[in-house]
Amino acid sequence: MLSKVHHVGVVVKSADEAMKFYRDALGLTVTADRVIEDQGVRGVLLAIGNSEIELLEPTRADTGVARFLETRGEGMHHICFESDDVDRELEAARAKGIELIDQKPREGLAGMICFLHPKSNHGVLIEFATPIAGGH
C-alpha cells in the first residue's frame, strides 16, 4: 500500500539557484544530487521530515521536464507516493484503468519508480516509488 508522500517534485531552471532557498535558507540536507542521463535531468533530493523535495533541472531540451519548464515555467511537477512494492502498485493502477506513463518500474532517483499519466488524475502527475535499500 501507499505509505507516505516520498517527495514532491519541483521543476526549476537551475537546481543550484533553487538550493539557495531549499538548502541554504531552509537548512535542508541534500541526500542525492545526480544527472540522470537517459531522462535528461539533474535531480536533487533534499530531506524534510519523513519526506523529500526533489528539484528537477532539465539538462536537455527534448525531455518532458524541459517541455514542462518551457510551457509552464518553474513550479510543482508531481507528487511521489512511496510503496513497499512498486510493481504491485503499478499493476493495481493498471487494473483500475489508470493510464500509465511507465509500463513497468524503472530505476530513478527515488529508487524503483513509475509514473501515472496525469490525464487519469485530473491533470496531476503522480509517481510511485519503492526506495532501494542503501539507495540514492
Added chain:
Amino acid sequence: MGAGAKYIDHIVIASNDSAATAKLFAEHFDIEIKRTMSRPGTRAHLEFAKLQEIVLEFAGPGEVQPYDEVKARLGGFVVAVDDIEQAVATVRAAGFPVGDAHPAVQPGAKIASVKAGTGGVPFAFIQYNAIPAEEQKA
C-alpha cells in the same frame, strides 16, 4: 541551521471540483478523505487526506460549475516550523521576500508566505500553537 523547517505539513491540490478530485484520489490511491470543510469567510470547499505527517488538501470553489472536465493542479506546499518569527527572519536575512506571520485558518496557528525564490512553488511556513488560547478568544 536555516529556518528550522521540520516537515511538509500540507500539499495543496487545487481543483475546479475539489470533492471530485478528492474522490478520485481516494479511489485511485486508497487514501481516506478524513475531513471536509468550507473555509470560514470564503466560498472555498476543502477536503483533506493524511499520509503520515503530510496532509493532502484538495481545494476548490464552494459552488462547482458544470465544467466539461475536472481539472486539478499542484498548488503549493506548507512547511511546519517551531518558531515562525525565527523562520521569517532567517529567510529574509538570506534575501528572500517573506510576508509577515499572521493568524492562519487553523486555530492557534500562524502562517507566513515566501513570495519568490522557491522555484515557482507557492510556499508558506506554518507554526501550530503560535497563538495562546486566551488570545484566540479575544
